[in-house]
Amino acid sequence: xxxxxxxxxxxxxxxxxxxxxxxxxxxxxxxxxxxxxIDCGEGxxxxxxxxxxxxxxxxxxxxxxxxxxxxxxxxxxxxxxxLMGRQTELHIYGPPDLKAIIDxxxxxxxxxxxxxxxxxxxxxxxxxVVHTDEHVSVTGLALRHRVPCTGFVFRETAGLRLLRTDxxxxxxxxxxxxxxxxxxxxxxxxxxLSNAELTLDPLPxxxxxxxxxxxxxxxxxxxxxxxxxxxxxATFTTAMIDRAKETMHSTAAQAAQLASDAGxxxxxxxxxxxxxxxxxxxxxxALPIFPRTLLSNEGGLFQVERRD
Amino acid sequence: xxxxxxxxxxxxxxxxxxxxxxxxxxxxxxxxxxxxxIDCGEGxxxxxxxxxxxxxxxxxxxxxxxxxxxxxxxxxxxxxxxLMGRQTELHIYGPPDLKAIIDxxxxxxxxxxxxxxxxxxxxxxxxxVVHTDEHVSVTGLALRHRVPCTGFVFRETAGLRLLRTDxxxxxxxxxxxxxxxxxxxxxxxxxxLSNAELTLDPLPxxxxxxxxxxxxxxxxxxxxxxxxxxxxxATFTTAMIDRAKETMHSTAAQAAQLASDAGxxxxxxxxxxxxxxxxxxxxxxALPIFPRTLLSNEGGLFQVERRD
Numbered sequence: 212x213x214x215x216x217x218x219x220x221x222x223x224x225x226x227x228x229x230x231x232x233x234x235x236x237x238x239x240x241x242x243x244x245x246x247x248x249i250d251c252g253e254g255x256x257x258x259x260x261x262x263x264x265x266x267x268x269x270x271x272x273x274x275x276x277x278x279x280x281x282x283x284x285x286x287x288x289x290x291x292x293x294l295m296g297r298q299t300e301l302h303i304y305g306p307p308d309l310k311a312i313i314d315x316x317x318x319x320x321x322x323x324x325x326x327x328x329x330x331x332x333x334x335x336x337x338x339x340v341v342h343t344d345e346h347v348s349v350t351g352l353a354l355r356h357r358v359p360c361t362g363f364v365f366r367e368t369a370g371l372r373l374l375r376t377d378x379x380x381x382x383x384x385x386x387x388x389x390x391x392x393x394x395x396x397x398x399x400x401x402x403x404l405s406n407a408e409l410t411l412d413p414l415p416x417x418x419x420x421x422x423x424x425x426x427x428x429x430x431x432x433x434x435x436x437x438x439x440x441x442x443x444x445a446t447f448t449t450a451m452i453d454r455a456k457e458t459m460h461s462t463a464a465q466a467a468q469l470a471s472d473a474g475x476x477x478x479x480x481x482x483x484x485x486x487x488x489x490x491x492x493x494x495x496x497a498l499p500i501f502p503r504t505l506l507s508n509e510g511g512l513f514q515v516e517r518r519d
Numbered sequence: 520x521x522x523x524x525x526x527x528x529x530x531x532x533x534x535x536x537x538x539x540x541x542x543x544x545x546x547x548x549x550x551x552x553x554x555x556x557i558d559c560g561e562g563x564x565x566x567x568x569x570x571x572x573x574x575x576x577x578x579x580x581x582x583x584x585x586x587x588x589x590x591x592x593x594x595x596x597x598x599x600x601x602l603m604g605r606q607t608e609l610h611i612y613g614p615p616d617l618k619a620i621i622d623x624x625x626x627x628x629x630x631x632x633x634x635x636x637x638x639x640x641x642x643x644x645x646x647x648v649v650h651t652d653e654h655v656s657v658t659g660l661a662l663r664h665r666v667p668c669t670g671f672v673f674r675e676t677a678g679l680r681l682l683r684t685d686x687x688x689x690x691x692x693x694x695x696x697x698x699x700x701x702x703x704x705x706x707x708x709x710x711x712l713s714n715a716e717l718t719l720d721p722l723p724x725x726x727x728x729x730x731x732x733x734x735x736x737x738x739x740x741x742x743x744x745x746x747x748x749x750x751x752x753a754t755f756t757t758a759m760i761d762r763a764k765e766t767m768h769s770t771a772a773q774a775a776q777l778a779s780d781a782g783x784x785x786x787x788x789x790x791x792x793x794x795x796x797x798x799x800x801x802x803x804x805a806l807p808i809f810p811r812t813l814l815s816n817e818g819g820l821f822q823v824e825r826r827d
Contacts, residue, residue: 228602229565229595253595254562257537277627279598283591287537287561290587294536308627315623319585319616321666358629 215243217367217417217515219440221481221507222258226446226460227280229253230485234509235280236423238442239264242367243346248272249363249421255284256291262510267297271342273349274305274333275423276360282309286316293324300327304341306359307332335361337434343368352434354425356459362422364434370413378409419515420475423482426456427465432473440515441475442507444482445493451484463493467500476518481507523551525675525725525823527748529789529815530566534754534768535588537561538793542817543588544731546750547572550675551654556580557671557729563592564599570818575605579650581657582613582641583731584668590617594624601632608635612649614667615640643669645742651676660742662733664767670730672742678721686717727823728783731790734764735773740781748823749783750815752790753801759792771801775808784826789815 218241223234235252239259246268248255259266266288274282282305292301303309310330317324333341335353341361342349345368352362371391374382381404382390390396396404420435422428423444435441446460455462463480470478478501483490490506497504505513526549531542543560547567554577556563567574574596582590590613600609611617618638625632641649643661649669650657653676660670679699682690689712690698698704704712728743730736731752743749754768763770771788778786786809791798798814805812813821 228599229568231568253592254565257562260537260539277624279595279624279628283595284561287587287591291536306627308623312620312623312627315616315620316585316587319614319620319666320587358627 215367216241217243217419219419219442219479219513219515220262220264221442221479221511221513222255222262222509223252224481224483224490224507224509225252225280226482226484227278228485229280230488232509233483233485234258235283236482237284238421239269240365240419242365245344245346246270247347247349247365250275250281250423251283251285251288252280253283253287256288258510267292267295267299269301270299271302271349272304273341273361273363274303274309275354275362275421276356276358277306277308277312278358278424281424285309286313289313289317289324289328290320290322292326293322297326300329302329302331302342304331304333306361307334333361335359337431350434352420352422352431354422354431355428356424356426360424362420362425362431364418364420364438366418367416369416372406372410372413374410375408382409414517417515417517422469424460426459427461427469429469429472431469435469435473435475437474437476437518439476439518440479440513441470441473441477442479442481443469445480445497446482446484448487448492448496463496464500467497467504470501470504476503476516478504479507479513480504523675524549525551525727527727527750527787527821527823528570528572529750529787529819529821530563530570530817531560532789532791532798532815532817533560533588534790534792535586536793537588538796540817541791541793542566543591544790545592546729547577548673548727550673553652553654554578555655555657555673558583558589558731559591559593559596560588561591561595564596566818575600575603575607577609578607579610579657580612581649581669581671582611582617583662583670583729584664584666585614585616585620586666586732589732593617594621597621597625597632597636598628598630600634601630605634608637610637610639610650612639612641614669615642641669643667645739658742660728660730660739662730662739663736664732664734668732670728670733670739672726672728672746674726675724677724680714680718680721682718683716690717722825725823725825730777732768734767735769735777737777737780739777743777743781743783745782745826747784747826748787748821749778749781749785750787750789751777753788753805754790754792756795756800756804771804772808775805775812778809778812784811784824786812787815787821788812 533541
């Protein structure tokens with residue numbers, strides 16, 4: 212359980228206007244080998260092919276908002292999944308209008324999907340549970356943008372309790388699964404060993420928060436506090452603060468300030484304006500404020516590592 | 520006029536399911552340095568960037584039908600044109616549902632285009648005039664596919680009459696433009712030289728026909744007869760004829776047969792099924808039936824040359 216993967220692959224790092232070598236936003240989140248896609252800009256299916264990701268394994272797609280650079284690749288992906296013979300169900304979470312957009316285009320193309328597609332309408336609300344399964348719980352973040360925009364916190368499901376190695380010899384093999392789940396050990400003669408003396412707490416669950424697109428929003432702090440990895444958009448440098456306010460985006464300094472105030476493990480920057488040919492200028496602005504800052508890159512794989 | 524460009528750039532040669540290295544359908548038609556886009560699959564704006572095409576110069580976009588591989592790149596292109604400050608008008612021709620698809624997505628993203636966009640609804644009808652301007656006339660072709668699908672014939676506007684070099688000395692410089700336009704030459708003293716004796720017929724206008732997607736459709740013959748360049752889809756080889764019929768696509772042999780029966784100048788094949796890693800198998804099938812056959816390729820530039 213504890214060596215199970217929890218990774219984020221950043222498939223695109225660009226903002227609304229594509230730039231050579233940058234692609235629009237999409238991220239593949241792998242939690243315990245279960246695949247989740249966040250946002251799906253134009254060309255995402257090709258980016259996944261390039262990155263060697265089998266997109267048929269994606270069971271859940273989360274769309275933050277309806278600006279084109281975050282969702283225009285979705286219809287193509289839905290269609291390719293269909294044409295490649297998918298039969299397993301697909302869950303899509305996004306703004307209510309997204310359902311109308313999908314339905315209209317399926318109808319216009321005369322497509323009857325071979326697999327069940329379930330749409331879940333999202334209204335931005337911090338702390339709201341969006342999805343849970345055996346690997347992860349996903350909660351919403353009310354981002355601050357020009358259109359309704361939801362961020363996401365992925366928190367892995369708490370692991371099983373750890374058997375104390377010094378008491379392992381007292382626990383019969385066939386009882387270990389139950390003890391890991393927190394049960395006391397009861398012997399046929401009625402003797403009882405409490406779970407507390409046989410086990411240790413599981414390692415704390417790892418967490419990943421996704422904030423794109425958003426103006427600087429301190430109201431997010433209680434919801435991203437202490438996450439192991441925070442992805443935050445950094446469209447502009449501070450020199451463009453007026454443009455950032457006007458378009459409701461963030462500067463790299465603001466992203467770093469939020470990361471610092473929230474005490475996160477690491478900060479991952481993305482959604483770079485096409486005016487920056489090299490994103491290093493954004494990294495350099497963030498580092499003095501929050502040293503554990505990383506730049507996302509096309510196809511880059513980032514581990515969600517437990518804070519020390 | 521006669522050395523004015525008339526070219527077709529094939530931006531994608533794939534069919535519905537993307538394959539590595541192939542992109543969905545889009546073609547840039549350049550008539551006398553006026554730009555027209557036919558179809559616009561996902562990623563077309565990036566393909567144009569790669570091919571060095573300034574897409575802001577496109578004034579007219581023609582969408583044949585609403586299968587995703589022919590139009591899913593349109594919203595991204597419309598959006599990029601907007602973000603890059605376009606102010607000149609854009610005309611879009613396509614199936615009626617396309618307008619609803621565009622409007623819904625503009626509304627959902629809160630976008631108010633800075634440039635005028637005019638939508639022209641198309642119902643497939645061979646011979647119907649779709650668009651005319653000073654460079655070209657575009658007429659429709661009723662293709663035969665699973666959803667309503669319109670092909671297009673681009674015919675350059677007839678050139679001016681050619682002045683006979685052996686009579687040039689008789690025509691005053693300031694009268695030449697009028698004579699080229701077909702007027703007689705009248706001198707102040709009332710003497711008249713007829714246009715017929717001063718000029719030769721202009722070279723016949725060049726023409727390009729676009730047929731994708733379609734089953735083999737001999738009813739197209741009168742409308743594509745004698746065009747200088749015929750683009751025809753060739754999704755399958757004859758070995759897959761049943762699949763071709765079922766999906767209402769064509770084989771390479773059928774495309775070549777139509778080209779032969781129509782007596783066109785050259786045939787250009789495209790829309791290759793992803794099952795053919797190398798499209799040469801399609802070319803080899805067509806050549807014995809119609810020798811002047813070419814394969815389209817990603818970013819390939821093809822001249823529309825007058826038949827000898």
